[in-house]
Amino acid sequence: MKILFYGARDYDHLYFDPLAAEGDDDCSIDFQPTNLDGHTAALAQGYEAVCIFVNADCGRTVLEVLAEAGVKLVLLRCAGYNNVDVSAAKKLGVAVLRVPGYSPEAVAEFAMALALAGCRHIHKAYIKVRNNNFALDGLLGRNLHGGTAGIVGTGKIGAAMARICHGFGMEVLGCDSWRNPALEGIVTYVGLEALLRRSDLVSLHCPLTEDNYHMLNGETLGWMKDTAILVNTSRGQLIDTDALLDHLRRHRFGAVALDVYENEEEQVFEDLSDDILANDKVALLLAYPNVIVTSHQAFFTHTALRAIAETTLENAKSFQQGGPLPNRVE
Numbered sequence: 001m002k003i004l005f006y007g008a009r010d011y012d013h014l015y016f017d018p019l020a021a022e023g024d025d026d027c028s029i030d031f032q033p034t035n036l037d038g039h040t041a042a043l044a045q046g047y048e049a050v051c052i053f054v055n056a057d058c059g060r061t062v063l064e065v066l067a068e069a070g071v072k073l074v075l076l077r078c079a080g081y082n083n084v085d086v087s088a089a090k091k092l093g094v095a096v097l098r099v100p101g102y103s104p105e106a107v108a109e110f111a112m113a114l115a116l117a118g119c120r121h122i123h124k125a126y127i128k129v130r131n132n133n134f135a136l137d138g139l140l141g142r143n144l145h146g147g148t149a150g151i152v153g154t155g156k157i158g159a160a161m162a163r164i165c166h167g168f169g170m171e172v173l174g175c176d177s178w179r180n181p182a183l184e185g186i187v188t189y190v191g192l193e194a195l196l197r198r199s200d201l202v203s204l205h206c207p208l209t210e211d212n213y214h215m216l217n218g219e220t221l222g223w224m225k226d227t228a229i230l231v232n233t234s235r236g237q238l239i240d241t242d243a244l245l246d247h248l249r250r251h252r253f254g255a256v257a258l259d260v261y262e263n264e265e266e267q268v269f270e271d272l273s274d275d276i277l278a279n280d281k282v283a284l285l286l287a288y289p290n291v292i293v294t295s296h297q298a299f300f301t302h303t304a305l306r307a308i309a310e311t312t313l314e315n316a317k318s319f320q321q322g323g324p325l326p327n328r329v330e
């Protein structure tokens with residue numbers, strides 16, 4: 001199988017190269033630094049599979065070009081698949097395989113790192129001390145211990161986050177139509193409104209679907225405590241950024257920490273240090289001292305990269321051999 005790997009970065013070679021070299025000669029990968037979109041889809045001519053990440057455009061038009069080029073398989077090297085038009089892929093006879101749960105702890109640990117950084121103003125302290133400012137003004141934080149954590153989506157990552165919060169001595173509330181049996185004794189399930197009203201830390205861990213676009217909007221953000229910490233490591237479109245900015249302007253929230261944000265595709269994973277940000281909402285968010293923005297890096301650990309490469313290549317192999325496809329997205 002010939003695989004075209006879109007959006008390749010140096011770190012992608014770390015685990016994909018040795019694994020691909022170990023495998024049989026039936027599977028070869030060509031790494032392409034450009035990302036998949038309407039302009040680059042035609043590069044897949046002659047390839048049976050393409051390998052893409054969260055920031056690729058895999059909508060209907062792109063899938064049509066891929067299918068026309070002979071592509072039979074989209075290998076997502078990530079868990080989320082909201083960037084793929086799954087029904088269009090099905091109609092075009094293109095299979096979509098993903099990597100669910102490659103390292104839930106990688107994402108959950110980062111979510112807690114963001115919560116702590118925001119809560120204890122570590123992002124500000126770092127800069128202050130570098131400027132020889134050792135004063136504590138502006139750095140007064142709050143204990144997480146004894147507070148309440150609200151986990152929206154208690155699947156693999158949400159469960160890992162719930163356990164971490166439990167370990168911190170927090171009461172843990174969960175909101176999910178599916179009750180995770182592994183969290184019995186750790187999580188108390190409530191509705192979204194109760195969770196938002198009662199939590200000192202709200203962490204989003206549900207996938208983006210048609211139903212939960214802007215689940216945190218002007219009204220629902222209004223249910224949160226003025227001092228609450230909001231962490232999003234899930235998908236940017238779960239939060240209405242304009243409404244969030246509106247709340248921030250009104251001095252709301254202890255901290256807001258976003259690893260993902262709306263329209264991040266325009267810039268995420270790119271070095272734009274010498275450029276002007278087209279997404280000026282990010283610049284606006286960063287104007288608030290209680291906001292931290294990172295660049296979709298919650299997954300980014302050695303453990304996760306290794307697991308992503310292993311499962312992606314297993315997915316490819318199983319597809320090629322007509323084996324079971326438990327990671328198929330339909």
Ligand code: NAI
Binds near residue numbers: 079080155177235260
């Ligand atoms: P999962 O499928 O194991 O769990 C998701 C849970 O969310 C399920 O239990 C589901 O019932 C629940 N859910 C769905 N809609 C909901 C709603 N409206 N309200 C409350 N709960 C809802 O998924 P997993 O592996 O835990 O990943 C969650 C999300 O994390 C992914 O879909 C992806 O968007 C994001 N992610 C972010 C990464 C990053 O680097 N920032 C890396 C990996 C995943």
